[in-house]
């Protein structure tokens with residue numbers, strides 16, 4: 001019953017978000033049904049994540065390439081005065097797809113949690129502070145975090161962390177309008193909802 005390869009592969013899939021043991025096994029069986037070329041191509045593409053994908057040293061998004069900075073950060077026509085803080089890569093991808101924001105980004109890499117204090121270490125909070133301190137051109141920091149306990153806790157932390165700069169530099173901190181609220185909504189919001197949330201930020 002406990003075939004080592006099948007169990008091991010299933011455990012890999014279980015590491016992915018939202019995948020339980022049952023779904024993981026289904027993936028293994030479905031993969032086995034594919035032809036050999038598919039499986040080899042799948043495996044070698046996964047390996048490319050190590051050699052051909054990087055995390056931008058400036059906005060912390062993940063992108064294909066081995067440069068220090070991503071194409072958005074290297075684009076001189078982006079508006080440096082606005083910095084949009086997002087929880088994760090999928091949020092940024094949706095923002096770019098809808099093309100309603102021409103400023104710069106910063107990906108936190110998650111949210112603070114009252115139940116999991118160790119999570120704080122994984123977030124790029126120190127890097128965020130440094131980015132804003134080092135970039136005088138930034139006039140407005142826009143927080144696009146979910147309206148959950150975790151989002152509120154993170155928002156409060158960032159506002160406190162930047163307090164000195166808001167006073168010293170007149171830095172403005174705004175929040176996206178509450179049409180966008182709980183959980184994963186930013187990732188899935190359509191163009192009108194996003195546009196509305198931007199126009200109603202405060």
Ligand SMILES: [Zn+2]
Pocket residue numbers: 056057058059060061069070071072073074
């Ligand atoms: Zn970047």
